[in-house]
Amino acid sequence: MRKTMTALILLAGLTVSTAAAQTIHLRITQREDGGETVSLGQPSPPAAAPAQPQPQPGPADGRAIVVQTAAAVAGEIAHRGVLSPDVARRAMESLTGDGIAPHRLDEASQVLFYRTVAYAAALAGDAGLAARAAEQWARLRVADPSALRARIMASMLNRDRAAAVGAVARLASPAHKAWEAWARYMTPLAALTAERPELRLTAADGRSVRLADLRGQVVVLYFWTAASGGDGAVDEALAAQRRLAEPTGGPVAVLGINLDEKADRDARGVVAAVRGGAGDLPQVIRGTSPDGSAERAMDLFGITAVPTGVVLAMDGSVIFAGDPRTWEIHTAIDYARSVDPQRVQAAAPAPPQAPEALAEPTAAREREALQLRDQGWDLVRLGLKTGSAAYKRQGRDILERVVRDYPGTEGARKAQRDLIEADR
Incomplete structure (x- = not known):
């Protein structure tokens, strides 16, 4: 069953000097597969009476600036499917200017403020500001799992393993029982943020793929199954991988890892479908992998839910893991493309002492x-x-x-x- 939520937003510029505004519909549709589609609807019809001029927010009207900025960010995501670094930087400047006093806003506006700053700062490469904004967001809404997800993402971008693990622990607390599935595969990934995991995989066509050989590229590992997806599951998974590989801002190496077993599905049928539709995207098939490549990858990244997308930066470090059907993975890919791997490696702090739970x-x-x-x-x-x-x-x-x-x-x-x- 598809559920569609339509919201009226004010799409304006990113600063208070905006001279024109337009009312549009932002449509967020939840698909049957659990993913989200963001699109723009038709503009609202003009009123019969002459339109009154829109009042411009004054320097103290922080809420209006927050709403305008969030609307502009939403519009960019709706048009492009991803937030560009340029828009992120302008959003950050607009939201942290002299005209904003977040502590004077109501809680809902503060959540919107810190959420936008967290993602904008992460896109702009300012992991420190992203982490601070996400932490403020989490304090405002302790029961809001989205805030903790942002805190984990910011901590991972900042290579702060201890902070990421701490946020995962909070996410897995009794207050967030519904999000334990997400937390349980974030736990081992948080422990990998200061490391560069190594793995050799054998694809269905016989190709050998080493993660180390892909350094210098943004890499997406797409974990999926066909056993419980019904007819068309293979085609759907391959289409999702092709979308992630589209070179909109630079090359992305996508590697599919199928976790079906022979007992669940005829593995030869999966291989045949993959060879017919995957093109040049290598696919590792668990049911026919003689060296256990797929199982090693599943264990290394702690995969317990499918589909899952893991994004590796150009230096080989893990920067994201989550549902590949949402826009967040595109944000992570866009961020990974913009980061110079040599600068990241030089600026990365020494890994913190591992918490007791992560000791040998x-x-x-x-x-x-x-x-x-x-x-x-x-x-x-x-x-x-x-x-x-x-x-x-x-x-x-x-x-x-x-x-x-x-x-x-x-x-x-x-x-x-x-x-x-x-x-x-």
Whole structure:
């Protein structure tokens, strides 16, 4: 079922000197696959009476500037699907000027203010300002998971592993139970922000791909399955990958990683469909991968939900992981294109001391993780066998705890795979 929300916005310039304004419809449509489509509707018809001149906001009217700036940013996203660095910089200048006093605005306007600053600063390459704005956003709306998502993204851009892990922990707290699925694969990724993961993969056509060989390019790893997607799932996944690879601002290397198993689907059929429609985009197929390439990639990046897109910067570091059907991944790609890998490497701070939860697992922790994993998986299987949603939910809670609290252990890796199997 498609749900469409239409909102009237005032599309104006980015500063108070704007002379004209136009009322338009911004349409945000939620697709059946869970993604979002942002588009512009038809302008509102003119009123019968002569239009009154629009009052211009004064220097103290911070709320009007916030609304105008957010509308302009939304319009750019609607037209291009991504926010350009130039618009981001102008938005940041407009929102941090002398005419704005965020603390004097109501809470909803402050959320809008800090959200726009966080994303604009990240796009402009100012990770420090992005992190500060996102932290203020999170303090305003402790129950707003979007704020914590922004904090994690800003921390990852800033290579601040400790801050990213802390934000993940808050996201996984009882106040955010609905977002645990997102948090559980962000946990291992947050631990990778100061590192450059290495991996060798074998594609379905026999090509060998090493992440190290792709340094100097923006890389997108697209994790997907066809088993639960019905007819057209393969074509849909390949089309999504081609959209990400479009060279709108520079080349992007897209690598598809299919996580279907032979027991779920005829792997040869997936390979045939991939070879017929993927073009030059390499695809790693779990069901036919003799060296376990797909499983190694799934374990390395902690993938427990599909589809998932992982963006690697030109220096090979992880800067984003999330739903590849939303505009946020395009924002991350646009940011990654604008960053000089040599400058990033030179400016990157020394990795902080790893929190205790991310320390090298001991034998005792390995045993604990495996025991908890077995308990969780037994409950999930019992729930699947008896049709009891309560047993399945209890089992999932235990498996998610293992992934969250025992990263790097064999039990956590098994729990990640169990969570994917439980959702089939």
